[in-house]
Amino acid sequence: MPKNINKAYKSPFQLAKERFLKNKLAIASIFFLLFIIGAAIFAPFLTDHDPKKGDLLLIEHAPSEEHILGTDGSGRDNFSRLLYGARISLTVGFSAMIFTLIIGVVTGAIAGYYGGIIDNLLMRLTDLVLALPFLVLALTIIALLEKVTIGIFVTIIAITSWPTLTRIVRGSFLSLREQEFVLxxxxxxxxxxxxxxxxxxxxxIGPIIVNATLMMATMIIAESALSFIGMGIPQPNPTWGNMLSEAQNIRILRNHPEAWIPPGLGILLTVLAINFIGDGLRDAFDPKSNP
Amino acid sequence: MRNPAIAHQEKLVEVQQLKKYFPVKGGILRRQIGHVKAVDDVSFHIYKGETLGIVGESGSGKSTLGRVMLRLLEPTEGNVIFEGQNISTLTQRELRPVRRSMQIVFQDPFASLNSKMSVGELIEEPLIVQTNLSKRKRKEQAAALLEKVGLQADDRHKYPHEFSGGQRQRISIARALVLNPAFVICDEPVSALDVSIQAQVLNLMKDLQDDYRLTYLFISHDLSVVKHISDRVAVMYLGKIAEIAPKHALYTNPHHPYTKKLLSSIPTIHTNSDKNTVPKQPVMHQDIPNPANPPSGCVFRTRCPLAHDRCSIEQPTYTEIGPDHYVACHLYDKGGDTSHTS
Known part of the structure; x- marks a missing residue:
């Protein structure tokens, strides 16, 4: 390798990386997301309380030195539930995204590259899945199952959201297949x-990464929404969504904002950060999109 | 100028009754309602070491012809014999080792290079696919070839976006030549370049032809470019070859009315200085007919000033009117009405 390699010659990926690093909002979002991920990973070091174990003598307590965000209706520490809840929300979002990415890229690549009957069959299948409303399908499957685990939950999200990605991947493959460099x-x-x-x-890869990132934000919201209406990850496991469901109680909504504002903000800011990162990636991969 | 005796040497490529029809689908059920005859019953051969030029308007099927010859598109019918082997009947897998000896340079230097690969990777790729050379050997060959096509060995670390159109076309040429092929199809390799760069790239291709003993099929719509580089020229019209002849015969003594029209359409600056120019004829006004619905009989008759009754009924066959000079026109075959011959 010559010494001057990093001086002059930059690959398109390096150029995209440079453009991304210039995007302050996206970089700030990355730091915020790293902070949330760090808090989730190091939760056991940040709190001594067990998020699943309640103390019936400490129901709906206001914030104190021991419980800085108070306790919930079952006497569980809200702060530790917030930290451990981030684990589940992020795990669900991330694994569902990876799962969807695998299904979407494989099916999209097969459909777009080979075309013909396989393409036709796969596209009709995507039409079918896209025609099913996510919430109804998810609620039906969850209602039929006795116990909802994270794995089942991730699978439900992935099998309902792959068609969007399949279509994007198929589209790029269809156009790239005819390009002269492929010939x-x-x-x-x-x-x-x-x-x-x-x-x-x-x-x-550009549109695939961008869409997968934006998809992760949607998936975190889907998890929260289902948990909020009590159909998500069941109690006593903490998630941001089922912490919010406490706020369905008008008394807690009025008197204990410290119980529901932090998980609400957690969802809002995490999803926002992921979206900013997605936008940043889009601009980095496609400089024409943002003059 | 290459030796004219070359014309009597062995044939490297032989194209026999090659056809490529693209289906046209329509209606709600997307049923096939017809086909576009992009290449329709084309036969010719290319001698070892020569350059055969193919000229024609857009839509005449010349690029399709090149792609079908390399089996980048599957032929509908017909054979391509390359180095004595019928490559039309091979499977794509069996064809892979043959691809080593036949390469293609595309028209658009911006679309034909993968922008995500460095120049070194691009030129080494054919070696990775086709040979077992060590990494160091590959690098050496790529560097040597880069210098051969007029770039610097150090350019291999750069990416295509750092080069101009002419430089990119040099990269494409290096990529095509790295396997030391016998036959290269040049699909409008200079059409996307500035006129000043065209001459440089053309001369480079001529030099490389001498150095590597290459055989070219040179596709272009530009008659002057084809005249500059070819030994023999074939004129294509609506998927068929109208006339094929050695360069001088074709440019000084064209027979097919279409060739005459084409040659008279070359813009010249000094109208009377070139004795070889064909007398001016009015430029064609109509567009090339829809290849999905070509005229009956001779495909050129709708635009031909000399068309007569027979042209709409019967397809013309090839008449030899000089050494290696064939023309597909009823004006010249023996049974034809010759009273209109100009």
Whole structure:
């Protein structure tokens, strides 16, 4: 490697990285998200209270030195529930995003690259899934199951949200497949696998990453929404959504804002941060979108 | 100028009755309602070491012809014999080792290079796919070839966006030549470049042809470019070859009315200085007919000033009117009405 390599020659990915690093809002959002992730990971060091164990003598207590955000209706410490709740909200959002990403990229790539009957079948399947309202489908599946675990929950979100990504990936594959550089790769005798991984995916990765990021925000909201109406991760597991469901009680809503404002803000700011990062990535990958 | 005796040497490529029809789908059920005859019953051969130019308007099927010859598109019918082997019947897998000897340079230097790969990766890729050379060997070859096409060995760390159109086309050429092919299809390689750069790239291609003993199929809509680089020229019209002849015969003594029209449409600055120019004829006004619904008989008859009754009924076959000079026109075949011959 020559010494001057980092001086002059920049790959399109390096250029995108530089553009992203110039986006102050996105960088601030990254730091905020890292802070939330850190709080979730190091929750056991930040609080001594068990988020699942209530003390029936300490129901709905106001903030004190021992319980800085007070306690909930079952006498559990709100602060520790907030920290451990971040774990579940972020885990659900992140794993559902990865799961969706895998299904979406594989199906989209197959449909877009090979076309024909497979493409037709996959597209009708996406139409079918897109036609089902998420909430109704999720509620039905949850109602049929006896116990809802995080794994089941993530699967439900993933199997209802992959079609959007499949269509995006298929679209980029369809247009990239006809590009001259893909024809050129075929002309030198490259295999389908090499063409897909070396030529098509690197050129389609921008919209895929951006959409996956924005999707993660939607998934965190979906988890919170279902938990809020009591159909999500069941108690006593803490999530931001089921902490908020406490606020369905008018007495807590009025008298104990410290119980529901922090998880509400947690959802709001986390989702906002992820969206800012997604926007930042979009601008970085496609400089034309934001002059 | 290459030796004219070359014309009697062995054939490297032979195209036999090649056809490529694209289906046209319509209606709610997306049923096939017809087809576009992009390449329709084309036969010709290319001698080892020569350059065969293919000229034609947009939509005449010349790019499709190149792609079908390399099996980047599957032919509807017909054979392509390359180095004595019929490559039309091979599977794509069997074809892979053959691709080593036949390469293509595309028209648009901005679309034909993967912008996410560095120049080094781009030029080494054919070696990775086709050979077992070590990384160091590959780098050496890529660097040597970069210098050969007029770039610097150090440019291999750069990315395509850092180059101009002409430089990118040089990269494409390096990529096509790194496997040391016998045959290169040049699909309008200079059409997207500035005129000043065109000559540089064309001369580079000529030099490389001599150095590497290449055979070119040179596709272009630009008659002057084709004249500059070709040994023989084929004129394509609506998926068919109208006339094919050695360069000098075609440019000084064109026979097909379409060739005459094309040659007279070359803009010149000094109208009377070039004795070889064909007398001026009025430029064609009509557009090329829809290839999904071509005229009956001779496909050129709708725009031909000399069309007569027979042209709408019967498709013309090739008549040899000189050494290696064939024309598909009823004016020249023996059974035809020759009273209109100009």
């Amino acid at each position: 050129g790769a075929r002309a030198i005798g490259a295999t389908d696998r090499r063409i897909i991984f070396k030529h098509v995916i690197p050129n389609a």
